[in-house]
Amino acid sequence: MTFAQYAMVQVRKAKGLNKKINNPMDRERKSLLDFCFIIAGSGSLSLRAWLSKQLWKQENCGLAKIEHAKGMYALYYDETQTLGYKGIVATPESTEVSCSSIRKEETLCAYLFVNHEAYSSYCKSYNEYFSWVSERNEARFRGTMNHGQGYDAKNMMHTIRLLQQAKEILSKSELQVQRFNREELLRIKNGAYSYDDLFVRSQTLFAKILIN
Known part of the structure; x- marks a missing residue:
């Protein structure tokens, strides 16, 4: 046996x-940004595609958490770069999004969903795969x-x-x-x-x- x-x-x-x-x-590792989506009507659009369409940069975005909605954020944009927004992620290696202080009078641009579970699963698979690549005969x-x-x-x-x-x-x-x-x-x-x-x-x- x-x-x-x-x-x-x-x-x-x-x-x-x-x-x-x-x-x-x-080999090129995906970033958390690849697991972010903009709520659009009854569907969603990848954050990267949405930013590209808007001709916007993720560094100029400000996020605010939405209570009782895991992974959901209100997204604001600062074209003047004077409001102190932290961007969606601080660096390409960030494992969490950044939240900013948002003034009440600012205009909401969109709702953002971050699929943390999918990103975590991807990171685990990535690490396992390239550990296997480095150790294989x-x-x-x-x-x-x-x-x-x-x-x-x-x-x-x-x-x-x-x-x-x-x-x-x-x-x-x-x-x-x-x-x-x-x-x-x-x-x-x-x-x-x-x-x-x-x-x-x-x-x-x-x-x-x-x-x-």
Whole structure:
């Protein structure tokens, strides 16, 4: 059972690798501004697009929190740059928007929504992805890319082998080191099967192990 549990951990890792390979991230990191939206009628418009249409700069904007409305802000604009507005973000690396002191007589320009949850999720994915890029075994990664199936074929070959051995241990009470299906395992190692096919196969083997 320890063999089988370890193998399924490797299957989940392979799924993560498959996702990373098929969904690469841009090296240029997005800013919080990319997760800000202007409420427009019954819909929304990206803040960047809205500012561009207005020919406005985010540095000249002033925000005021709206009570009881998480992520919502009233947006004001200062063309004269004399009102002391802090802008929407202080720097491109800011993880929070900046709020300004707004005079009562100033004219409201728009309502801004900041999707903090999406930004937080993006930052986590970005950090995980580029940690993987910096730590991966490049030779093995090149092999993965060359066979074109989008998964670590050598790792999946060992995973299937371990699950087969676990099933044999439970059903026959013996460990068969020499594999009767060596050619099939080599085909897996060479990327002859899709990730989905191997994933289903691993799940089927694990289910049989649980029955035993």
